[in-house]
Amino acid sequence: MISQADLVAAVLWLGVTIYAVFGGADFGAGLWDLLAGDAQRGEQPRDLIDASIGPVWEANHTWLIFDLVILWSAFPLAFASLMSTLYIPLTLAAFGIILRGAGFAFRKYTRRLAARRAFGATFALSSVITPFFLGAALGGIASGRVPAGNAAGDPWTSWINPTSLLVGVLAVAAGAHVAAVFLVAAARRRHDVELERYFRTRALAMGIVAGGLALAGIAVLHGDAPALSSGLTGRALPLVIASVLLGSASLVLLARGAGRGIRVVAAGAVTAIVWGWGVAQLPAILPGSLTIDAAAAPAGTLDALIVISAVAAVTIGPSLALLFFLDGRSRLEARH
Amino acid sequence: MFFALDPLPPANLLAARDQMAVTLGFHIILACLGVAFPTILLIANWRAIRHDDADALRLARRWTRIIAVTFAVGAVSGTILSFEMGLLWPGLMGRFGAAYGIPFAIEGIFFFLEAIFIAIYIYGWDRLSPWLHFLSGIPIAVAGFGGTFSVVTANAWMNQPAGFTLGADGQVTDVQPLGVIFNNATWYEAGHMFLAAYMVTGFLLASTYAVGRLRGRMDRYTRLGFLIPFTVAAIATPLQIGMGDIAARAVFTDQPAKFAAMELVQTTGPNQPVVLGGILVNGEVVGGLKIPGLDSLLAGFNTNTVIQGLDSVPIADQPPVDIVHLAWDTMLSAGFALLALAAWFGLTWLRRRELPTSRWFYRFAAAAGVVAVVALEAGWIVTEVGRQPWVVYGLLRTTDAVTRAPGTLVSFVVVLFVYVGLGTATLLVLRAMSRQGGDETARGDDPYGPSQ
Numbered sequence: 195m196i197s198q199a200d201l202v203a204a205v206l207w208l209g210v211t212i213y214a215v216f217g218g219a220d221f222g223a224g225l226w227d228l229l230a231g232d233a234q235r236g237e238q239p240r241d242l243i244d245a246s247i248g249p250v251w252e253a254n255h256t257w258l259i260f261d262l263v264i265l266w267s268a269f270p271l272a273f274a275s276l277m278s279t280l281y282i283p284l285t286l287a288a289f290g291i292i293l294r295g296a297g298f299a300f301r302k303y304t305r306r307l308a309a310r311r312a313f314g315a316t317f318a319l320s321s322v323i324t325p326f327f328l329g330a331a332l333g334g335i336a337s338g339r340v341p342a343g344n345a346a347g348d349p350w351t352s353w354i355n356p357t358s359l360l361v362g363v364l365a366v367a368a369g370a371h372v373a374a375v376f377l378v379a380a381a382r383r384r385h386d387v388e389l390e391r392y393f394r395t396r397a398l399a400m401g402i403v404a405g406g407l408a409l410a411g412i413a414v415l416h417g418d419a420p421a422l423s424s425g426l427t428g429r430a431l432p433l434v435i436a437s438v439l440l441g442s443a444s445l446v447l448l449a450r451g452a453g454r455g456i457r458v459v460a461a462g463a464v465t466a467i468v469w470g471w472g473v474a475q476l477p478a479i480l481p482g483s484l485t486i487d488a489a490a491a492p493a494g495t496l497d498a499l500i501v502i503s504a505v506a507a508v509t510i511g512p513s514l515a516l517l518f519f520l521d522g523r524s525r526l527e528a529r530h
Numbered sequence: 531m532f533f534a535l536d537p538l539p540p541a542n543l544l545a546a547r548d549q550m551a552v553t554l555g556f557h558i559i560l561a562c563l564g565v566a567f568p569t570i571l572l573i574a575n576w577r578a579i580r581h582d583d584a585d586a587l588r589l590a591r592r593w594t595r596i597i598a599v600t601f602a603v604g605a606v607s608g609t610i611l612s613f614e615m616g617l618l619w620p621g622l623m624g625r626f627g628a629a630y631g632i633p634f635a636i637e638g639i640f641f642f643l644e645a646i647f648i649a650i651y652i653y654g655w656d657r658l659s660p661w662l663h664f665l666s667g668i669p670i671a672v673a674g675f676g677g678t679f680s681v682v683t684a685n686a687w688m689n690q691p692a693g694f695t696l697g698a699d700g701q702v703t704d705v706q707p708l709g710v711i712f713n714n715a716t717w718y719e720a721g722h723m724f725l726a727a728y729m730v731t732g733f734l735l736a737s738t739y740a741v742g743r744l745r746g747r748m749d750r751y752t753r754l755g756f757l758i759p760f761t762v763a764a765i766a767t768p769l770q771i772g773m774g775d776i777a778a779r780a781v782f783t784d785q786p787a788k789f790a791a792m793e794l795v796q797t798t799g800p801n802q803p804v805v806l807g808g809i810l811v812n813g814e815v816v817g818g819l820k821i822p823g824l825d826s827l828l829a830g831f832n833t834n835t836v837i838q839g840l841d842s843v844p845i846a847d848q849p850p851v852d853i854v855h856l857a858w859d860t861m862l863s864a865g866f867a868l869l870a871l872a873a874w875f876g877l878t879w880l881r882r883r884e885l886p887t888s889r890w891f892y893r894f895a896a897a898a899g900v901v902a903v904v905a906l907e908a909g910w911i912v913t914e915v916g917r918q919p920w921v922v923y924g925l926l927r928t929t930d931a932v933t934r935a936p937g938t939l940v941s942f943v944v945v946l947f948v949y950v951g952l953g954t955a956t957l958l959v960l961r962a963m964s965r966q967g968g969d970e971t972a973r974g975d976d977p978y979g980p981s982q
Binding site: 248249250252253255256258259260262263264266267268270271273274275276277278279281282284285287288289291292293294295296298299300302303304305306309313344345349491492493494495497498499502505506509510513514516517520521 | 607610614623624626631648652694702703705707952955
């Protein structure tokens, strides 16, 4: 029997998934920007990165806000507890978010090379630290280190621990992998063979890194977060297997030089692991201390959030589709 | 379990409040730009297409570039506020998130639509047909309106909490979402904020072109760049004074302690004066100009109107009186100064269908942007500081809402540095952009043609 609280939790998880895929890819693009070399060598890839995330990053970023408002309205205790215990990584992530966005926008509208460099470095560096700290915070939740209460958990060990480190690094790597895959597709749309090869190599390499981290993660979670580990190898096993298969498929497709399907497959691998985690820790929202039902707001709030989510689906859905459609089409036109 | 509060680490409350003040005080300016700038831009865009006006087109293109920057900074500085809800105020969110959170969830939709259509509009310049492009901007203005309404609803709820039942343990047990949204203060707070956004944006934008005119740029482009935003602000200003009057009378009814602090009313009674300036020293008003009976007259249309004084509010429930009062006076002075400037402009326009020619008009207009921002911040201080010591009026003290985690002071200091840097960088980038010349984009200069 699915309760209202479960339904809202599913909506929240959907929002988290979309942010993990698209927001994660925008951060990943920042990593490639960081590694693109000096101004001359990096000009081409940076131009592609700029054109690819420029029109969509704000919309993608908005999923994070969506997730936060659903979380604090539907599960206020969980929100208050995790934000106040994990305030150090989350404050650092917040700084990363503001510096990433501002740096990116400033670089776009600045012409002086030195200033462009400074803003670009700000954008790129914060693109790496933000997903790490967000991931580290999630690792703290997943491994049961966030008790219910106003700053009731340990401010340090709640995010400096093996699971947090794993999830943090994995978030950076997975985002970078998906970003490179998206950039391969973007280069293909431009018929830019050289850039396509450039990002294909990187997508492959980062895919292997992410896969390796995920494998190592099995051992880490077994030792550090046994409850999560047994959930992942139990109830959530089909999703974990799906993630492994999709991740492998992504690598195979990349290696064979395939085109469109790679984006769906790479995004699918991330989606499967995010849902795998969610299913593994059911029915907990804060494992070890708070279940979804116990944290849930009264029925009136949940009803309102279900209505709001439905309205969001019919308004934001088509609008986003229009944005992505225009974005894809216009780049095609702009280059030819 | 949750509400058994640990002792408050020293300095947490002040540091958390200061951090909130800095980040919100920063964001509120960008939020105003996000709400009102698109409308002003669309006016120029409409003129450009309808009257085939090349100057209006240049303005619309330039303003688009400015919005691209200010919206990006506003989007991320707004996100920081969402984080701070939990980072700084877990006691508020944990206890009242179920009610207080709902308006934010609605605001989330509006903000989402705003972000999407701003992106479509910015990138649509060279790619959509002129009218279709214009139409893609309409949802931005609508979302700005809806977003203001819903986010201010949340603040109004803090002043006039409604739409929920409290259980015996102080936990929210029943929520009526419409009661939360349409609380007592929603209409006057949302209306006041919405007009403030148009005043701030209009005066700020116009002030940059006023400076241009003072420097001798008398061309039509500069004139139009001044005229469009200034007209919008000049229309908003008298409406805002009326709206503010309604809001003040509502605060008189809804939040007597805040009203007493605003007006420096010491002793409950009729025939209360308005005090311009002045502070409280040992319970006595020192300095300031008293206008006998005016406060009672304004609050109840009769000098016999009894106004509750601070003597009726326990010391522990009083807001910091001097700050609230001086902020209130600052907002009023700024508001009436802007009204005078708007009247100067309006009367000249009605008589001669032309802008004022006096250099003094443009000197004042050049200052009007900053003055409008001062009014905005002062008004915000009146609302927020005037609600103290409560975060949810009458129900939850700010002390009980603040985080128990150590290190808030460190966080505040870092925030201060980051925001000083961010503010400086924003201004420098905008200034550099304004010097790059008006019309051209990085790509080309054929406004509605293909981009390459």
